[in-house]
Structures are given as structure tokens and as C-alpha cells.
Amino acid sequence: MGTTKAVVPVAGLGTRLLPATKSQPKEMLPVGRQPVVQYVVEEIEAAGLTSILFVTGRSKTAIEDHFDRDAELRRSLAQANKADLVAALAYEDANVEFLYTRQSEQLGLGHAIGLAEGYVNGEPFVIALGDSIIESLQGPSVLRRLIDAFEQTGAAAAIAFEEVAPADVGRYGIAAPGGPIAGLGGDVFRIDDLVEKPDADAAPSRLAISGRYVASSALFDALRRTEPGKGGEIQLTDAFRIMLAEGKTLIGLRMRPGERRHDIGNFESYFRSFLHFALRDPDHGEALRAALARELDDATP
Numbered sequence: 375m376g377t378t379k380a381v382v383p384v385a386g387l388g389t390r391l392l393p394a395t396k397s398q399p400k401e402m403l404p405v406g407r408q409p410v411v412q413y414v415v416e417e418i419e420a421a422g423l424t425s426i427l428f429v430t431g432r433s434k435t436a437i438e439d440h441f442d443r444d445a446e447l448r449r450s451l452a453q454a455n456k457a458d459l460v461a462a463l464a465y466e467d468a469n470v471e472f473l474y475t476r477q478s479e480q481l482g483l484g485h486a487i488g489l490a491e492g493y494v495n496g497e498p499f500v501i502a503l504g505d506s507i508i509e510s511l512q513g514p515s516v517l518r519r520l521i522d523a524f525e526q527t528g529a530a531a532a533i534a535f536e537e538v539a540p541a542d543v544g545r546y547g548i549a550a551p552g553g554p555i556a557g558l559g560g561d562v563f564r565i566d567d568l569v570e571k572p573d574a575d576a577a578p579s580r581l582a583i584s585g586r587y588v589a590s591s592a593l594f595d596a597l598r599r600t601e602p603g604k605g606g607e608i609q610l611t612d613a614f615r616i617m618l619a620e621g622k623t624l625i626g627l628r629m630r631p632g633e634r635r636h637d638i639g640n641f642e643s644y645f646r647s648f649l650h651f652a653l654r655d656p657d658h659g660e661a662l663r664a665a666l667a668r669e670l671d672d673a674t675p
Contacts, residue, residue, distance in 0.1 A: 377498045377521050377588060378425055380418045383486040384411065384504035385431035385477040390640045399434045400638060401504040406651030410638050411437055412465055413507040421517040423500060425471040427493045429486045431478075437504075441465075441472050482607025488597045496591045498524065501610075506585035507636040507647065508534070508629075517586055520627045523562045524588040527555060530622035531589040531614060533565065535581035536629045540574045546582035547611045548572055549626050565624040568611050581628065583611070584635045592617065 388400030395403070401411040418426060428437060443466045451459045473493065477486045487501060500517065508516050516534050524532035535549055548571075552564035569578060587610075596613040603609055618624055629635070636647040653659050653666070 377500060377525065378423055379494060379497060380423050380426045380500040380502055381429065381487060381490040381493070382411070382414060382418075382426055382502050382504045383429045383477075383483060384434055384437055385429050385480070385486055386505070387431070387480065388505075391638075391644065397433065399436055401434075402436050402440065403638060403644065405507065405636070405638070405644075405647050406655055407462075408465075409440065410507060411504050412440070414502050414504055415441070415468065415470065416465065417508060417510075417515060417517055418500065418502055419468050419470050421500075421515055421521060424469060425473070427473045427475060427490050428504070429489055430474055430476050431480070432476075438472075438474055441468075443467075480607070482602070482605075482609055484597050484600055484608035484610040484613050487610060488594060488608070491591075491594045494591055494594070498588060498590050501587040501589065503585035505638045507638070508584065508586060509634045509636065511632045516584075516627070516629055516633050519561070520586055521588050523555070523558055523625060523627055526558065527562075527623070527625055529590075529625045530592050530617055531587060531624045532627060533614070533624065534584045534586040534627045534629060536584040536633075536635050537580050538582045540577075540580060543574050543577040543580055543582065544571050546571065548577050548579060549581040549583070550578035551581060551626060555625060561628045561630065563626050563628070565618065565626045567618060568615055570609070570611050581626065584629060585637070592622065596620075 384399060384401045388395035391400050402409040405413065415426065430437060448460055448463060475489055477489060500521065510516050520532050520534050538546065548569045549565055550567035550569060552566040554560055555562045555564060567578065593613060596616040597608065599616060600608050600613045603612065614624060636650065637643050638647060652662055655662070
């Protein structure tokens, strides 16, 4: 069965980005010209998926409003001969079905994914974190390659990984990689274990979970048997470890050079991501680079 569905969890409170996120979802913060979650949806559509379930929370209605087609706004812009602004709304015409459900309590990423069981209905599905942009500059995207590897191997789940600096391994779930999967190139490997936020000197690798997964419906059974951890939250990584302990095959996909994750989790990473995309803006990037150079000169002691 082909993979056509995606679950995008966007229920987090975004407390590390306060006060910017007090009344606005962090997934709606602009990065360059568009909000974070629009990049995620465009990535999912480009990978060939046709249905998305957002797992939302309180004060997240701006996400639903953003993807709702606004015929009145389009008419107003067209009457004002603002074709460029009409073109900026092309994302509203995505060939994707949008559905929404709510996580009423903050009980962890695993709990949020568990709310999608009825929607998934026994089919394989993608999980794409709504606060992470995955940049693929050429060739098939990370997500498309992840789906292909999952379908070709018949694995119970596939997880994308990015190699991070040693100082950063303590911020992520880290893979204990096994051997490569024959016939799929050196980027695809068997996962022996997953270690949540290890110390740098004890980490089994520097391969960090990058916020993109493909899973079979067997994940939901593992989630039901996952014990709550810190703060009473059910963690997705713990469910994957249950699957590994039961002998199920999980595979990893190593992101290639030129592929990059932009994690909008705190102000430092948000600022870096905004600059990355703004400096590459086809209309304003050059002027911004000049302005940034002047700011750096002024800031030099």
C-alpha cells in the first residue's frame, strides 16, 4: 500500500519562544516570506502525499485559517491588479486534504501521534514535525527518499537523521546505527537502538533524529504500551524502542551534504533560520546582505 497520509503535530506551547508565541503558534512564525508550517506542507505535497492531519492545541487556529482558501481576499487583490500577491496565495491550491484534531493536554509527542490512529486507519503514514524545515536543494527530497526506503524494505518504521556536532548530541535522540541496508546505498542503515539526549562522550553516534518519520500502524500498539516519562509525557522515541525490543526492523536515512534541518525551537535557531532564507530571497536577499554587512561593521568594537 502506498504512503499518502501525513500527521503534523503542532500542539506544542512554544514556551522557548515567548513572548513571540504568547498569542501566535510558533509554527506560524515567519521564516523569510512564509510561516514555518507552510514549508512543511509544501515538502509533504512535493513528496506526493495527498492528506494531512494537523494535531493542534489551544490558540492554534491561525494554522487552520492560513490553509483555508480565502476567496474574498483573492477577489480584492485581483480587482486591485495585484497579481504578484495573488500568486503568493498559490499554496492555498495545494492538492492536499487538510484535517484537524486537538490534543487537549500536553502529554508528549507520542500522545499527539496516538490521536491520529483513526485517521491513519491501518495505513502507513508520515510524521513531520511542524516546527522543523527540511531543506533539500537537489534531487529527491529527504522525505521522498525516506518514504521510498520504508516501502522498499518493508520496515516497521523509517527515521531521518542528520549528523550534528558533538556539542549538540545532548539535545536530540541519537541513533545507534547498525549495518547498511543492501541495495539502498550507504545512506540507509538498520537502527540498533535510539538514545534520548545522551552525553557527548557516551553517544553511540552523532546521528540526530531530524523530525521526519514514516511508520506502519504497528506504532500505535507500541504507543499504547509506552509508559509516561518526565512530566507525564509519552515520548515517540520510547515507542520506537519498544518496537526494536520486539524485533521489529527500524531503518534510518542519513541526510546528505546540502540537506539541512532548520529547527525552530528557540530564538537562536529561529534567528539563524530566518537569516538563511531571507538572505536567499530572490528580490531582497542582495539588499539584506548589504544591510547585514553594515550592521556587522557597526557592531565591531
